Amino acid sequence: MRKSILLLLTLLILILQTGCWSRIELNDVAIVTASAIDLAQDGKYKLSVQILKMKMTKGMSEKGGSSEKATLIMSARGDTIMEAFNVLDKKIPRLIIFSHNRVIIVGEKLARAGLAPAIDFFSRHREARGNSFLLTTRGEAAELLKVPANFEIFTAEEMREEEKASMLDTASIRDFIYRLFEKGIEPTSSQMQIVPMSDPNGDPTKEDEMGLGLVGVGIYRKDKLLGWMDRPEAECLLWLRNRMKNAILTVAIPGKDKSTGRVSVQVNGAKTKFKSKISGEKIQFDISVKMTGELFENSTKLSIKEMNNLNIIQQALEKEIENRVTMTVTKLQKQFKSDVIGFGNILHRQHKNDWNKTYVSRWEEEFPNIEVNTKATFKLIGTGRANESIVDEEELEK
Amino acid sequence: MAPSEQRENAASSYTLSADLNENFKQFQTVFDKCGDIQYRQFEWNTAQRGAFIVLNGVGDINAVNMDLLKQAVESSLTGAVQELTEEHRAAIQSKLSFTSQTSWSDDFQTSVEEVLSGALAVLLDGFTQVLLLNVKGLETRSIEEPATEAVIRGPRDGFQENISTNISLIRRRLKTTQLKLEMFTAGKLSGTDIAITYLEGIAKESLITEVKERVGRIQIDAILESGYVEELIEDHSLSPFPQVLVTERPDKVVGNLLEGKVAIIVDNTPFVIVVPGTFFQLLQTPEDYYQRYFVASAIRILRFIAVVSSLLLPSLYIALTTYHHEMIPTMLLISIASSRETVPFPAFVEALLMEVAFEGLREAGVRLPRPVGQGVSIVGALVIGQAAVAAGIVSSPLLIIVSMTGIASFLFPSFQLGLAFRLLRFPMMIAAATFGLYGILMLVLLLLLHMLHLQSFGVPYMAPLSPLRAGELKDVLFRANWMKLKKSPRSS
Numbered sequence: 001m002r003k004s005i006l007l008l009l010t011l012l013i014l015i016l017q018t019g020c021w022s023r024i025e026l027n028d029v030a031i032v033t034a035s036a037i038d039l040a041q042d043g044k045y046k047l048s049v050q051i052l053k054m055k056m057t058k059g060m061s062e063k064g065g066s067s068e069k070a071t072l073i074m075s076a077r078g079d080t081i082m083e084a085f086n087v088l089d090k091k092i093p094r095l096i097i098f099s100h101n102r103v104i105i106v107g108e109k110l111a112r113a114g115l116a117p118a119i120d121f122f123s124r125h126r127e128a129r130g131n132s133f134l135l136t137t138r139g140e141a142a143e144l145l146k147v148p149a150n151f152e153i154f155t156a157e158e159m160r161e162e163e164k165a166s167m168l169d170t171a172s173i174r175d176f177i178y179r180l181f182e183k184g185i186e187p188t189s190s191q192m193q194i195v196p197m198s199d200p201n202g203d204p205t206k207e208d209e210m211g212l213g214l215v216g217v218g219i220y221r222k223d224k225l226l227g228w229m230d231r232p233e234a235e236c237l238l239w240l241r242n243r244m245k246n247a248i249l250t251v252a253i254p255g256k257d258k259s260t261g262r263v264s265v266q267v268n269g270a271k272t273k274f275k276s277k278i279s280g281e282k283i284q285f286d287i288s289v290k291m292t293g294e295l296f297e298n299s300t301k302l303s304i305k306e307m308n309n310l311n312i313i314q315q316a317l318e319k320e321i322e323n324r325v326t327m328t329v330t331k332l333q334k335q336f337k338s339d340v341i342g343f344g345n346i347l348h349r350q351h352k353n354d355w356n357k358t359y360v361s362r363w364e365e366e367f368p369n370i371e372v373n374t375k376a377t378f379k380l381i382g383t384g385r386a387n388e389s390i391v392d393e394e395e396l397e398k
Numbered sequence: 399m400a401p402s403e404q405r406e407n408a409a410s411s412y413t414l415s416a417d418l419n420e421n422f423k424q425f426q427t428v429f430d431k432c433g434d435i436q437y438r439q440f441e442w443n444t445a446q447r448g449a450f451i452v453l454n455g456v457g458d459i460n461a462v463n464m465d466l467l468k469q470a471v472e473s474s475l476t477g478a479v480q481e482l483t484e485e486h487r488a489a490i491q492s493k494l495s496f497t498s499q500t501s502w503s504d505d506f507q508t509s510v511e512e513v514l515s516g517a518l519a520v521l522l523d524g525f526t527q528v529l530l531l532n533v534k535g536l537e538t539r540s541i542e543e544p545a546t547e548a549v550i551r552g553p554r555d556g557f558q559e560n561i562s563t564n565i566s567l568i569r570r571r572l573k574t575t576q577l578k579l580e581m582f583t584a585g586k587l588s589g590t591d592i593a594i595t596y597l598e599g600i601a602k603e604s605l606i607t608e609v610k611e612r613v614g615r616i617q618i619d620a621i622l623e624s625g626y627v628e629e630l631i632e633d634h635s636l637s638p639f640p641q642v643l644v645t646e647r648p649d650k651v652v653g654n655l656l657e658g659k660v661a662i663i664v665d666n667t668p669f670v671i672v673v674p675g676t677f678f679q680l681l682q683t684p685e686d687y688y689q690r691y692f693v694a695s696a697i698r699i700l701r702f703i704a705v706v707s708s709l710l711l712p713s714l715y716i717a718l719t720t721y722h723h724e725m726i727p728t729m730l731l732i733s734i735a736s737s738r739e740t741v742p743f744p745a746f747v748e749a750l751l752m753e754v755a756f757e758g759l760r761e762a763g764v765r766l767p768r769p770v771g772q773g774v775s776i777v778g779a780l781v782i783g784q785a786a787v788a789a790g791i792v793s794s795p796l797l798i799i800v801s802m803t804g805i806a807s808f809l810f811p812s813f814q815l816g817l818a819f820r821l822l823r824f825p826m827m828i829a830a831a832t833f834g835l836y837g838i839l840m841l842v843l844l845l846l847l848h849m850l851h852l853q854s855f856g857v858p859y860m861a862p863l864s865p866l867r868a869g870e871l872k873d874v875l876f877r878a879n880w881m882k883l884k885k886s887p888r889s890s
Contacts, residue, residue, distance in 0.1 A: 015832070022834070023720045025744055026735045033728070052732060054739045099724030100731060127724065153732065 027054075030094040033071070034156035036141035037118050038107035040077050045110075045118060047084035048075040048142035050156055051096070071154045073145050081121035098127040102160045104134050104173060105192065107141035111218065111225035116180070122173050130174035133163045135192045136218040136225060147194055147212055155212065162214055163190060169217050169237045169340075180223055183360055184344020188237070191216040191228055221338040221364070229331070236328040239289060239321075240341045244270045249293065251316045253300050261300025261391065263313050265380070267293040274346045278354055283370040285343060289321055294382035301391055304383045314378045321376035333368045343370060412506045418523040421506075422449050425519070428510055440468050451519040458535020459518055467531075470494055471520065490529065499532040515589065536560060541567070544646035544668070546813060549685045556646045561591050561665035567648040568595060568663075572655065576600070582613050584627075588620035591665040592627065601658045608855055609660045609673060624664040624671050631662075631673070633853055638821055640814035641854040643672040643679055650684045674855035678863065678874045680812040681705065686877050695876035702875070704809035708819050711803045712749045713830035713838050715796065719745045721834030733795070740790035746831035748792050752800045753827070755782055757820065760804075 036048040051072045074091060078084030089096050101122075110118060122128040137144055149155045163170045171179070171189050179187035195213040217234040219226050229237070238244045247267045254260050275286040295304065295313070302309040332338060344363045348355040359366055412424050422437075429435040429451075438450040448471065452459055459467075474489035487502060494500050503509050509528040513519050516534030541563070544556030557564045565579060576599055582592040592613060596606055612631040621627060624644065632641045643659075645651060646668050651661045654672045662671040681701055686694040718726055719734060726734065741748055759778040763771050782800075786792045803823070810816035822845065829837035852859035862870040872878040 023831075024723070026719050026723065026731075026738045027741070029723060029735075031723075031728075031731070031735070052735075054732075054736045097723060100728045102728060129724075157729070 024095060024097075028094055030092055030096045032096055032098050032101045033154050034103045034105065034145055034159065035098075035101055036105040036107070036145050037081065037110055038141050039110040039113055042077075044077045044079055045081055045084055046075055046077045046142065047081055047088065048073060048145055049088060049096070050145045050154065051092070052154060069148070071145075073142070075142060081118060082125075085121075098125060099129065101128060101132050102156045103163070104132050105141040105144050105159075106134065106136050106189070108136065108138050108225065110141075111136045111189075111220075114223045115176075115220075115225075116223040119173060119176070123177055128173075131172045133160060134171050134173050134176050134189045135159065135163075136189045137192055138228075144192060144194065144212065147210060150197075150209070150211055159192065159212060162192075162212065168214050168231070168234045169241060169243065182345065184339065184346075184348050184355075184363055185342035186222070186338045186340045187220045188340045189218045189220070190214050191218050219332070219336045219338050219340055221336070226336045226338055229328075232324065233328045233331060236324045237341065239270055239291075240272055240287070240325065240328070242270075242272050248296075249317055249320060251313075251320045253302070253312065253316050261298070261302070263295065263300060263316070264297035265293040265313075265317060265378075266296050267291050268381075269293070274343075274350075276343075276347050276350045278347075278351055283347065283359075283366065285346070285370060285372045287325060287372060287374045289325065289374065289376040290379075291317075291321065291376070292379045292381050293317075295380055295384055298386075298389055299391055301389055303388050305387050310380055310383075314380060317378040318376040321378065322374045325374045325376070326372070329372045329374075333370070337364070337368050339363065339367045343367065414504055414506050414509075414526045414528065416524050416526050418447055418449065418521055421521050421528075424506065425451055425510070425521075429513075438464055446523040448523060449521040451513055451521065452533065453513055453516065456514070456516040456536065457518050457533045458516075459533045463533075467494070467518075467520075471522070471529075475522070494529075494531060501530050501532075502527045503530055504528070511589065515591075538563060547645060547647050547650070547683070547811070549647075549683070549688070551688045552685050553647075553649050555648060557648060557663075557668040557670055559666050559668060561593060561663055564648075564663050564668070564670065565593060565595070568651060568655075568661070571648060571652045572597070577655070580610065582610075584613070584616040584618065585621040586617075586619050588622070590621040592621075593663040594660060595655065595663060596660045597655050597658070600656065601660055605658075605660055605674070605855055609662065613662065621664060623667045624662070624669045627662060627664055628671055633855070637848065637852055638818040639677070639849065639852060639859070640675060640680065640812065640818065641673075641852065641859065642675040643812070644669050644814060645672065646670070647684060653684055653687070654679075674857040675859075676854065676857060676861050677815075677849065677859050678861075680815045681810070683811040687880075691877050691879050698876055701809055701811070704806040705819065708803055708806035708810075708816075709823060709826060710838065710842075711799050711806070712753060712823060713826040714835075715799045716745050716749055716827055717830040717834040717838055720831065734793070737793040737795055741793050742791070744831075745796070746827065748796055749800070749827060750824075752782065752786075752792055752796060753803070753823065756800055756804055 030051045031054075032049045032051055034050040038046040038048070040046040051074065053070055053072055074088050076084040076087035076091070078087060085096070104119070104122060106115060106118065119134070122132065123130070135144075144159075145155060147155055149158050152158045152161065168190055169188050171187065176187045176189060179185050191214065192212055193215050194210050195215065197209040197211045216228050216230045217237060218228055235244075235247055238247075244267070247270075248264055249267055250262055250264045252260050252262050269292040271290045273288045273290075275288075277284040277286070298304070302312065304310065329341070332340060344355075344359065344367065347359060414421055422439075426437070432453075434454040434456075436450075436452050436454055439447060440449070441447050448468075450464060450467070470493040471490060474493050475486060491500050491502075503512065504527045506528075509517075509519050509530060512530045516532065516536070518531040518533045520529035520531065522529070538560040539558050541555050541558055543554045547556075555567060557567060569577065574597075576597050578596055578598050580594045582594065583589055584592055594606075594609055594613060609631070613627070616627065616630050618626065618630065628640075628642050628644065629635060634641065643650075643654065651670050651672060655661060659672050659674065662673065664671070681698070686698060689697075719738070723731060738745070743751070755778075759774065759782070762774045762778075766774055783797065787794050787797060807816050807820055810819070826838060826841055829841040831837075833840065850858070850860055850864055858865060861867070862874060873883055877883075
């Protein structure tokens with residue numbers, strides 16, 4: 001009995017001596033929601049973070065809007081990210097935590113110089129999340145943090161929502177690093193810009209509400225940014241990587257009496273298959289894209305009731321898909337010479353020995369020369385509520 | 399010398415004599431200053447005398463009955479009888495046995511005890527034996543719906559304070575001679591009747607012997623409630639968990655008897671003990687078996703969720719908000735953090751305050767007379783609910799946690815088990831406040847170890863989950879169709 005009490009006391013002392021070593025109350029933390037990294041003039045890193053001001057967020061949710069902003073943006077420079085972070089941490093009375101950092105934005109200058117040294121911090125620090133989205137932007141990354149949020153409480157959440165809903169090839173920090181390490185595939189990251197809400201492609205005027213928009217994808221070789229791909233091509237990247245969630249395809253179909261109508265379909269299923277062939281020095285890829293979708297808009301005179309008309313639409317769509325795939329692949333091969341789709345990866349899987357023997361070391365030189373043939377099939381699985389073309393009927397009345 | 403011992407000594411030292419006066423005087427000494435004792439002396443035909451002794455209220459007899467009784471005794475004893483013979487006995491008994499249970503006793507002490515528990519003693523001049531008529535008639539309450547275990551569907555009768563009524567409630571559900579009842583008396587002063595009941599052939603012989611032995615071992619002055627018995631016979635008195643099932647419902651007792659358990663009925667309390675008690679049995683209600691089995695299974699699952707949340711919710715809140723901010727989804731973290739912004743206390747103190755306040759309110763609600771109780775609940779709702787949050791003393795997410803915990807702890811079918819979990823919540827909160835999730839995990843492990851170690855009358859507490867008897871699980875985690883449960887399972 002005495003022994004057991006002694007044992008218990010000893011255990012209790014052991015436990016109590018340690019104290020509550022990592023206990024931090026929620027009132028003592030500053031939550032980072034987004035961070036931006038730029039390359040400063042002097043070659044140092046400039047780390048900017050968006051921090052939530054908690055009392056403001058409460059006001060936002062209760063009164064539905066307050067004049068003060070819910071977030072605070074701070075910047076610091078340092079030779080390493082950690083150093084800059086340390087400067088930031090000392091500026092405010094609360095402990096900065098990174099565990100809810102949802103997006104990491106990298107400026108173009110830094111991306112072109114090489115991302116690896118900068119994102120090492122985010123892959124190593126135990127608070128940082130692998131599933132934070134990696135974004136690149138033309139110009140200063142810090143500028144993006146300053147855009148006021150239109151729907152959410154803070155911008156980072158908006159960025160993330162946009163990433164999640166997007167139809168572009170998105171990448172988290174973890175994805176990016178995996179693709180960096182993997183042979184036969186190059187990383188990408190989404191490109192986010194400040195765009196006018198009225199017309200994302202037009203020039204902003206003063207009256208325009210500004211918002212954030214995903215406008216394309218940054219193409220990398222290793223960790224260095226090479227250039228951008230705009231939306232249509234970036235969408236195509238998704239099809240090729242079998243990541244498509246949904247997309248809209250629009251094709252023009254010439255009518256009989258020279259009047260061209262358009263057809264828009266919502267694609268809701270896509271499957272892409274690759275077949276590789278090695279014949280001597282030549283590498284050939286056969287890509288077959290199979291898509292299903294629903295007809296959502298039809299401004300042609302074609303009546304959907306006719307099977308033949310459906311075939312015309314489907315063939316037009318198939319042609320469009322083939323064109324876009326070819327265009328995208330050609331651009332990657334000729335302009336960027338970067339295999340972001342992962343042809344090398346597929347070759348590795350399908351011709352393991354050849355890959356290991358010859359191509360693994362010189363895939364970069366080989367990639368621009370591969371031959372790619374595309375075959376697309378599109379199947380309409382729904383035509384919406386209307387059968388007849390309204391356009392057609394109006395014409396008939398005249 | 400204590401009065402009880404004095405009385406006992408007097409009783410045990412005296413042997414009945416043939417002289418009525420002598421005997422009568424002894425009874426008078428023993429029942430000295432007992433205001434509720436009634437003596438009636440009478441003479442019968444040959445100028446020989448007799449006496450009735452009965453306790454008011456305990457023995458139910460009135461003047462008319464007494465007169466009839468006297469005549470019956472007289473008519474069976476003709477002439478002067480000095481020695482009691484078999485003949486006389488038979489004559490009296492045959493006259494009286496129709497009205498009530500009779501017996502002859504030649505031991506003074508037994509006679510006194512019988513009178514105390516409601517017998518009418520008849521002393522006859524010249525007889526060394528006392529005729530005891532059982533005229534027990536206690537004031538009792540009528541059978542009502544049990545207050546602590548209400549059901550939507552199911553019988554509405556509940557046990558009450560009278561042991562024989564309680565036994566009859568069980569008997570009428572089991573019309574079989576297999577249902578056995580063994581009577582015990584315990585408590586030096588209270589002399590409480592205890593009945594051990596079981597189904598012969600279904601309950602294990604070893605279990606019955608064990609229960610009888612433990613009940614027989616009880617040494618205590620008085621037993622006022624079955625809680626005394628529970629504590630005196632349970633295996634681990636240092637555990638917070640109840641190891642016997644306590645119920646007010648006859649159908650629940652019968653259901654358990656059919657599973658091979660043994661019930662202990664204690665006089666003067668509506669709460670019947672069923673042993674052995676297991677954890678999962680404590681989480682079942684008879685209604686599980688009356689409702690459709692899909693619904694019943696869903697409710698059981700809900701109950702398991704309630705068990706976990708009543709134990710862990712506040713501590714998880716503390717652990718997550720003070721140690722593991724990264725584990726809370728961002729938007730949730732933001733709403734928690736923003737409402738915590740003005741709170742002057744650490745999360746642990748905040749939670750402790752609210753939990754204690756809640757427990758206090760609940761206890762007050764039980765104790766207070768009904769009209770005042772309402773006032774308490776209004777004040778409580780205002781203080782706990784609105785004012786505290788409005789003043790920024792506590793955060794509203796914590797309030798939600800506390801009320802969810804409260805609701806969860808009301809879901810326990812066994813009030814005792816609910817109490818255990820209410821209590822364990824507090825060490826759990828301390829563990830969470832000092833070590834975060836790690837602390838919770840450690841304490842949960844300890845608790846599990848403890849629960850796995852517990853045994854009730856030789857049956858592991860966590861049976862049939864551990865040791866695993868897969869066949870019986872169909873009536874533990876969910877309730878299978880009666881088609882599959884036709885045969886009563888044998889416990890242990």
